[in-house]
Amino acid sequence: MLHIVSRSPFSDDSLKSCVRIAKKDDPILLTEDAVTGVMPGSAVASLLQDAMKSHAVYALSADLKARGVDRMLDGIKVVDYAGFVELVEQHKPMTWL
Amino acid sequence: MLHIVSRSPFSDDSLKSCVRIAKKDDPILLTEDAVTGVMPGSAVASLLQDAMKSHAVYALSADLKARGVDRMLDGIKVVDYAGFVELVEQHKPMTWL
Amino acid sequence: MKIGVLVQEGPYNHEASDSAYKFIEAAMAKGHTIQGVFFYDDGVYNVASKMEPPQDDRHIAKRWSELGAKGVDLIVCVAAAKRRGINPDLIMPNSRISGLGQLSEMCTEADRLITFGD
Amino acid sequence: MKIGVLVQEGPYNHEASDSAYKFIEAAMAKGHTIQGVFFYDDGVYNVASKMEPPQDDRHIAKRWSELGAKGVDLIVCVAAAKRRGINPDLIMPNSRISGLGQLSEMCTEADRLITFGD
Amino acid sequence: MAKIMFLNRKAPHGSIYAWEGLEVVLIFGAFDNELAAVYMDDAVFSLKKGQDTSELGIKGFIQTLPVLEDYGCETILVEKESLDARGMTADDIAIPVQIVDAEAIANLMAEQDVILPF
Amino acid sequence: MAKIMFLNRKAPHGSIYAWEGLEVVLIFGAFDNELAAVYMDDAVFSLKKGQDTSELGIKGFIQTLPVLEDYGCETILVEKESLDARGMTADDIAIPVQIVDAEAIANLMAEQDVILPF
Numbered sequence: 001m002l003h004i005v006s007r008s009p010f011s012d013d014s015l016k017s018c019v020r021i022a023k024k025d026d027p028i029l030l031t032e033d034a035v036t037g038v039m040p041g042s043a044v045a046s047l048l049q050d051a052m053k054s055h056a057v058y059a060l061s062a063d064l065k066a067r068g069v070d071r072m073l074d075g076i077k078v079v080d081y082a083g084f085v086e087l088v089e090q091h092k093p094m095t096w097l
Numbered sequence: 098m099l100h101i102v103s104r105s106p107f108s109d110d111s112l113k114s115c116v117r118i119a120k121k122d123d124p125i126l127l128t129e130d131a132v133t134g135v136m137p138g139s140a141v142a143s144l145l146q147d148a149m150k151s152h153a154v155y156a157l158s159a160d161l162k163a164r165g166v167d168r169m170l171d172g173i174k175v176v177d178y179a180g181f182v183e184l185v186e187q188h189k190p191m192t193w194l
Numbered sequence: 195m196k197i198g199v200l201v202q203e204g205p206y207n208h209e210a211s212d213s214a215y216k217f218i219e220a221a222m223a224k225g226h227t228i229q230g231v232f233f234y235d236d237g238v239y240n241v242a243s244k245m246e247p248p249q250d251d252r253h254i255a256k257r258w259s260e261l262g263a264k265g266v267d268l269i270v271c272v273a274a275a276k277r278r279g280i281n282p283d284l285i286m287p288n289s290r291i292s293g294l295g296q297l298s299e300m301c302t303e304a305d306r307l308i309t310f311g312d
Numbered sequence: 313m314k315i316g317v318l319v320q321e322g323p324y325n326h327e328a329s330d331s332a333y334k335f336i337e338a339a340m341a342k343g344h345t346i347q348g349v350f351f352y353d354d355g356v357y358n359v360a361s362k363m364e365p366p367q368d369d370r371h372i373a374k375r376w377s378e379l380g381a382k383g384v385d386l387i388v389c390v391a392a393a394k395r396r397g398i399n400p401d402l403i404m405p406n407s408r409i410s411g412l413g414q415l416s417e418m419c420t421e422a423d424r425l426i427t428f429g430d
Numbered sequence: 431m432a433k434i435m436f437l438n439r440k441a442p443h444g445s446i447y448a449w450e451g452l453e454v455v456l457i458f459g460a461f462d463n464e465l466a467a468v469y470m471d472d473a474v475f476s477l478k479k480g481q482d483t484s485e486l487g488i489k490g491f492i493q494t495l496p497v498l499e500d501y502g503c504e505t506i507l508v509e510k511e512s513l514d515a516r517g518m519t520a521d522d523i524a525i526p527v528q529i530v531d532a533e534a535i536a537n538l539m540a541e542q543d544v545i546l547p548f
Numbered sequence: 549m550a551k552i553m554f555l556n557r558k559a560p561h562g563s564i565y566a567w568e569g570l571e572v573v574l575i576f577g578a579f580d581n582e583l584a585a586v587y588m589d590d591a592v593f594s595l596k597k598g599q600d601t602s603e604l605g606i607k608g609f610i611q612t613l614p615v616l617e618d619y620g621c622e623t624i625l626v627e628k629e630s631l632d633a634r635g636m637t638a639d640d641i642a643i644p645v646q647i648v649d650a651e652a653i654a655n656l657m658a659e660q661d662v663i664l665p666f
Contacts, residue, residue: 001540008559008590010633011110017439017471023536032327033562036593041635062603066561068596081338088424089313094545095427097439098658105441105472107515114557114589120654129209130444133475138517159216159485163443165478178220185306186195191663192309194557200664206395207354209444212486235568236325242397252487277324279360294575302550302581307662318546327562330604353450370605412457420432420463425544
């Protein structure tokens, strides 16, 4: 299963719930405002670093660029929309609203 | 100034930001989903208890009833819409979206 | 007191619209004057005239229009409305389309300005 | 693969609508079939035919309609639409109004069902 | 036939999501699907005993919740951690449900064909 | 004349709030008001250097941010705690602002006639 999170992890609890529920090795894709979470040194860095021990964590490039996110935690993988589609080919998607 | 918070304090950061910014003695009114925070023993109980040391905290009765909130932290004051209007008569309102 | 109201969310999807309406009702019952209601962002959908909610549900647009009939100035933001397909032919009686300047005026003239959004 | 798409938010107010569109574009470019796009809740506003966004902005309804012209089935939830004042006269060409049964069918027939909301 | 899960995370009444998450069950139940509903995070309030929406002037949940079982959604899971965080217990829940931990939800999720979030 | 503060808390692009919070400045600046803008919580990303929205196909902020000063909004406060929590520093901010603590924001707020949240 592919877990898609679109809301900012600073103001919303969806990333936290996703990480709590997601099964080991399920990938997590950050889109829209959720990509703000990947900057190093933030209040959600440890949540994401822990998540990366059990999950591949992706961030959508169009959304990263739109928000000027110019640095990332080690281990975050960047995908474009074609990569997003590939993830959906490989896994059933679930969106955390 | 009257601080109005309408979003759930469990999923959203608006109550936390409101409490951080509100000046001593400014009242805080919880409406809509924010009233879910007043139940005793919850994860936001200490945030509200701390807030009540510096602020009067109100909750809107129509919203409490709609969500079946049948028990509350000590010190929370319940107001109806007429009471909401009175708070706005006494203070300039600011809504935490 | 003169109270101005800003509504930033659409009907049914968010409680903001209901909360604004109930607040206005209570304020008028206490003798306050509603300086105006400004619908911004998705708020412009509030007075869409073609709404047909289920019979056992509230009719949000009609409710606003009835408030307008009582003299409350209902102002729909022109830019937000155009973008969303709301034009003068598609809004309820007793509401009007105008610009953000009206909101600025409301801020200057009202004793209180209260926002309902999400 | 056959991919179904559920859109739960309206245009301009939330990125969900843009994200859905970009995802569909990319999926089609990879040769996937879009089983349909179901507009639910505020999502029904996406194909409002009277939209007039600023000239330098994207025209979301037109973009959806063009996708419909390419054969993508654009389905607007009838109950959500009625409630919000969206009727058959007010939706874009190549979109249609139908019931939640269509979403159920999409869930059964598509290989993947992806939701965009907020 | 598909295995479909409705994953509810939003508080009731503040937005229409929780309500629409019940509406879908009414329709999906008429088709030959295997349905499950999960209530976690703020959505546990959708199942709270004693909800009275008459003052808000909107339709309540309490009358509608039985549709879950009546319409063939026999698996209803509530996350214990979400209850705990909100100061709630099994006694607060208005209908028969299974109170489970995150792992049980994850396991049921993994079996689904489609998950629809509300 | 009124003292009006725009209090921005939402992330840019995911919803239109941040954008509309800039649009109001364009209009309000034409009137004789004393304007101030606060950026806190996720809204600090609205001021982030290097935003490029071309792939999203939406208008960017970077070109528009100077409207704040050009249109008479001379006081622009950014909350330090919000920057810290997001791993950002003064170097990340695209326009001249004052980086302050919560108390400074509270003090400026207390002087306002109206606060409009976005």
